Amino acid sequence: xxxxxxxxxxxxxxxxxxxxxxxxxxxxxxxxxxxxxxxxxxxxxxxxxxxxxxxxxxxxxxxxxxxxxxxxxxxxxxxxxxxxxxxxxxxxxxxxxxxxxxxxxxxxxxxxxxxxxxxxxxxxxxxxxxxxxxxxxxxxxxxxxxxxxxxxxxxxxxxxxxxxxxxxxxxxxxxxxxxxxxxxxxxxxxxxxxxxxxxxxxxxxxxxxxxxxxxxxxxxxxxxxxxxxxxxxxxxxxxxxxxxxxxxxxxxxxxxxxxxxxxxxxxxxxxxxxxxxxxxxxxxxxxxxxxxxxxxxxxxxxxxxxxxxxxxxxxxxxxxxxxxxxx
Amino acid sequence: xxxxxxxxxxxxxxxxxxxxxxxxxxxxxxxxxxxxxxxxxxxxxxxxxxxxxxxxxxxxxxxxxxxxxxxxxxxxxxxxxxxxxxxxxxxxxxxxxxxxxxxxxxxxxxxxxxxxxxxxxxxxxxxxxxxxxxxxxxxxxxxxxxxxxxxxxxxxxxxxxxxxxxxxxxxxxxxxxxxxxxxxxxxxxxxxxxxxxxxxxxxxxxxxxxxxxxxxxxxxxxxxxxxxxxxxxxxxxxxxxxxxxxxxxxxxxxxxxxxxxxxxxxxxxxxxxxxxxxxxxxxxxxxxx
Amino acid sequence: xxxxxxxxxxxxxxxxxxxxxxxxxxxxxxxxxxxxxxxxxxxxxxxxxxxxxxxxxxxxxxxxxxxxxxxxxxxxxxxxxxxxxxxxxxxxxxxxxxxxxxxxxxxxxxxxxxxxxxxxxxxxxxxxxxxxxxxxxxxxxxxxxxxxxxxxxxxxxxxxxxxxxxxxxxxxxxxxxxxxxxxxxxxxxxxxxxxxxxxxxxxxxxxxxxxxxxxxxxxxxxxxxxxxxxxxxxxxxxxxxxxxx
Numbered sequence: 001x002x003x004x005x006x007x008x009x010x011x012x013x014x015x016x017x018x019x020x021x022x023x024x025x026x027x028x029x030x031x032x033x034x035x036x037x038x039x040x041x042x043x044x045x046x047x048x049x050x051x052x053x054x055x056x057x058x059x060x061x062x063x064x065x066x067x068x069x070x071x072x073x074x075x076x077x078x079x080x081x082x083x084x085x086x087x088x089x090x091x092x093x094x095x096x097x098x099x100x101x102x103x104x105x106x107x108x109x110x111x112x113x114x115x116x117x118x119x120x121x122x123x124x125x126x127x128x129x130x131x132x133x134x135x136x137x138x139x140x141x142x143x144x145x146x147x148x149x150x151x152x153x154x155x156x157x158x159x160x161x162x163x164x165x166x167x168x169x170x171x172x173x174x175x176x177x178x179x180x181x182x183x184x185x186x187x188x189x190x191x192x193x194x195x196x197x198x199x200x201x202x203x204x205x206x207x208x209x210x211x212x213x214x215x216x217x218x219x220x221x222x223x224x225x226x227x228x229x230x231x232x233x234x235x236x237x238x239x240x241x242x243x244x245x246x247x248x249x250x251x252x253x254x255x256x257x258x259x260x261x262x263x264x265x266x267x268x269x270x271x272x273x274x275x276x277x278x279x280x281x282x283x284x285x286x287x288x289x290x291x292x293x294x295x296x297x298x299x300x301x302x303x304x305x306x307x308x309x310x311x312x313x314x315x316x317x318x319x320x321x322x323x324x325x326x327x
Numbered sequence: 328x329x330x331x332x333x334x335x336x337x338x339x340x341x342x343x344x345x346x347x348x349x350x351x352x353x354x355x356x357x358x359x360x361x362x363x364x365x366x367x368x369x370x371x372x373x374x375x376x377x378x379x380x381x382x383x384x385x386x387x388x389x390x391x392x393x394x395x396x397x398x399x400x401x402x403x404x405x406x407x408x409x410x411x412x413x414x415x416x417x418x419x420x421x422x423x424x425x426x427x428x429x430x431x432x433x434x435x436x437x438x439x440x441x442x443x444x445x446x447x448x449x450x451x452x453x454x455x456x457x458x459x460x461x462x463x464x465x466x467x468x469x470x471x472x473x474x475x476x477x478x479x480x481x482x483x484x485x486x487x488x489x490x491x492x493x494x495x496x497x498x499x500x501x502x503x504x505x506x507x508x509x510x511x512x513x514x515x516x517x518x519x520x521x522x523x524x525x526x527x528x529x530x531x532x533x534x535x536x537x538x539x540x541x542x543x544x545x546x547x548x549x550x551x552x553x554x555x556x557x558x559x560x561x562x563x564x565x566x567x568x569x570x571x572x573x574x575x576x577x578x579x580x581x582x583x584x585x586x587x588x589x590x591x592x593x594x595x596x597x598x599x600x601x602x603x604x605x606x607x608x609x610x611x612x613x614x615x616x
Numbered sequence: 617x618x619x620x621x622x623x624x625x626x627x628x629x630x631x632x633x634x635x636x637x638x639x640x641x642x643x644x645x646x647x648x649x650x651x652x653x654x655x656x657x658x659x660x661x662x663x664x665x666x667x668x669x670x671x672x673x674x675x676x677x678x679x680x681x682x683x684x685x686x687x688x689x690x691x692x693x694x695x696x697x698x699x700x701x702x703x704x705x706x707x708x709x710x711x712x713x714x715x716x717x718x719x720x721x722x723x724x725x726x727x728x729x730x731x732x733x734x735x736x737x738x739x740x741x742x743x744x745x746x747x748x749x750x751x752x753x754x755x756x757x758x759x760x761x762x763x764x765x766x767x768x769x770x771x772x773x774x775x776x777x778x779x780x781x782x783x784x785x786x787x788x789x790x791x792x793x794x795x796x797x798x799x800x801x802x803x804x805x806x807x808x809x810x811x812x813x814x815x816x817x818x819x820x821x822x823x824x825x826x827x828x829x830x831x832x833x834x835x836x837x838x839x840x841x842x843x844x845x846x847x848x849x850x851x852x853x854x855x856x857x858x859x860x861x
Contacts, residue, residue, distance in 0.1 A: 200668065
């Protein structure tokens with residue numbers, strides 16, 4: 001049996017973290033640091049989406065609401081209650097988990113696309129709700145008060161944010177590596193493979209998917225808290241709107257669903273393409289990046305639904321199986 | 328008291344007319360699902376495409392009602408092409424493949440629209456049927472009536488097609504039992520393509536009619552798509568009659584909601600209705616599965 | 617005689633206008649192998665599905681170890697101690713043999729480490745240990761069936777339901793299967809087997825239940841079953857019964 005220390009995934013993660021720490025301390029260019037931060041946040045969001053949509057097989061088009069939970073929790077904590085935004089982590093997580101349970105409970109018991117459509121409907125409901133609440137800043141949103149220091153989770157420089165994002169990324173990846181090896185991981189795979197046979201070995205689909213979904217929501221919420229503390233501004237269009245949900249799903253699909261490294265690869269592709277398009281075409285480029293993502297997803301879905309990383313893993317698996325069968 | 332009845336009648340008429348249009352949008356979606364078990368998440372974007380097409384034709388001097396047959400035919404063939412090139416491949420993969428695939432199509436089409444036409448809102452110049460008609464105490468825009476009647480006629484034509492023609496019967500057969508249909512000699516692949524084409528054609532008609540009173544912009548599809556999903560779920564996935572009933576209900580709900588609640592939250596009752604359906608009767612009002 | 621571990625009374629199942637089961641009675645004795653057979657369309661698979669929890673019966677009672685399980689949720693039936701295989705193998709295609717079996721073992725052993733150990737033992741028991749890293753989709757039919765048995769055994773059931781497990785096996789494979797079934801019985805697990813062909817059950821079944829047209833028409837031992845006129849009639853028609861009797 002492979003020990004943790006020799007696991008390829010863990011080693012890759014540690015390697016990336018080392019690089020990341022060096023980058024955070026070494027890079028002075030603000031634009032690059034900003035890119036890094038965005039990249040890491042999207043990687044975490046994509047990974048959270050991956051738990052329920054990739055491993056679970058229930059595609060969510062409303063993940064932005066969990067991201068928004070964290071962001072608004074941070075904003076409310078600091079701007080309305082004057083308490084440390086660190087409280088936003090558990091607060092946002094709690095609300096996000098409750099939302100996830102509410103959406104998942106009726107829909108995971110049904111076959112078909114009810115879940116996916118429900119995520120769109122609830123996403124629209126939450127966005128509309130926030131837009132009508134003056135307490136939540138309505139459609140215009142509101143700003144977070146300026147502060148400084150670790151306790152206030154605000155810094156004048158960018159590199160501490162990148163470090164924190166890196167930490168969150170590490171947690172997300174480690175949790176996903178753990179997920180794959182856990183009972184939940186096995187059960188999700190079995191459910192995706194054959195839900196009837198899974199039930200015949202005692203797997204309660206709804207229970208396990210709810211766990212995965214709630215975990216996914218909490219992770220996305222944490223990313224939202226960091227994001228709010230970074231931009232110091234929250235509004236529905238940047239945290240709750242359908243396009244945000246679509247972006248999150250995009251990152252998850254392009255990289256490879258149901259794999260540990262899919263979302264980070266997807267985030268890389270996403271951020272890289274967005275930047276490249278913006279550089280080449282400026283404002284007029286809006287839409288071209290979507291065309292490329294869309295074309296990528298269409299191609300991947302038609303040829304190999306498991307995405308970039310998934311394709312690589314399948315190729316590796318086949319080679320190993322051939323070796324083992326012949327040896 | 329008389330005033331409330333007047334208001335009620337007004338809202339009801341507006342709601343039903345809107346509902347008829349939703350029906351035309353939703354009927355294509357539910358037909359595709361019934362025949363091949365695919366929810367086309369890019370359905371809204373097909374609507375958007377049709378609207379841009381109608382707008383383009385209007386700029387060339389073709390009024391929407393005149394352009395209607397052209398857009399419908401073009402969208403029909405567009406649907407067939409999309410099926411043959413793409414959807415067919417998705418059907419061979421795992422069930423999530425159709426969700427991802429149509430999602431990718433959604434992103435691609437929206438991106439194309441944004442890149443080619445920018446995010447600006449475009450309305451048809453010199454809109455016909457701009458007058459308001461009065462029937463007793465009820466006032467309705469002429470455009471709304473034309474849209475509603477047009478939608479009713481086309482939806483009725485679709486019903487007749489599905490009910491009385493041989494292709495329609497074949498579609499129903501595939502919808503009910505794919506394997507049995509194959510055994511009866513029906514070419515399921517061809518039926519899939521036809522269904523997808525019809526779905527696109529319906530949305531093409533709806534989009535053209537919509538241009539009588541709506542602007543087109545890249546995200547317009549997303550707004551209507553969710554309503555279409557709710558209608559289909561309410562009526563029952565796969566049931567064409569259910570889509571009509573569901574659409575009328577949703578239309579009325581939306582109009583009443585817009586009046587009695589604030590206009591920004593007029594869609595809330597509709598979304599809540601979806602969640603209620605999921606909780607109480609997932610198969611919808613007229614659904615089988 | 618000890619109390620039967622499974623007692624089915626008056627089981628009915630209606631599919632729309634089709635009455636697939638019209639009163640099936642069935643007793644399964646603990647520790648023994650009971651065969652459930654009948655001609656095509658008799659309702660064997662339907663009855664099987666109801667007992668396993670995959671189908672909800674329209675009426676009747678299914679008592680398993682004293683608990684009423686008719687209509688119980690599918691996964692809960694597994695938790696109570698009933699394992700099953702499928703007539704058309706439902707393999708976890710992209711999981712390895714070991715992973716699939718571990719999935720089953722996780723029901724009673726929540727820790728993956730423990731479950732894997734249990735799975736390894738079961739794979740040795742059924743003879744798939746050397747194929748543990750092969751993907752489900754890459755196995756032969758006989759091995760897929762073996763894996764299905766392993767997966768069902770992994771939940772440590774008291775009752776194992778086998779759905780036409782002998783179908784499609786070569787004579788040698790069938791012999792190996794019989795050996796395995798005897799080994800399972802030796803572990804104290806009760807077996808209820810659905811089979812289409814009588815000869816297969818003769819050497820191993822302690823007890824046989826014959827159903828036709830949704831009803832039980834015979835219970836007793838296998839040798840008596842082949843001589844019973846009602847059974848002959850169900851399989852071969854009324855004239856054959858007259859000839860034989």
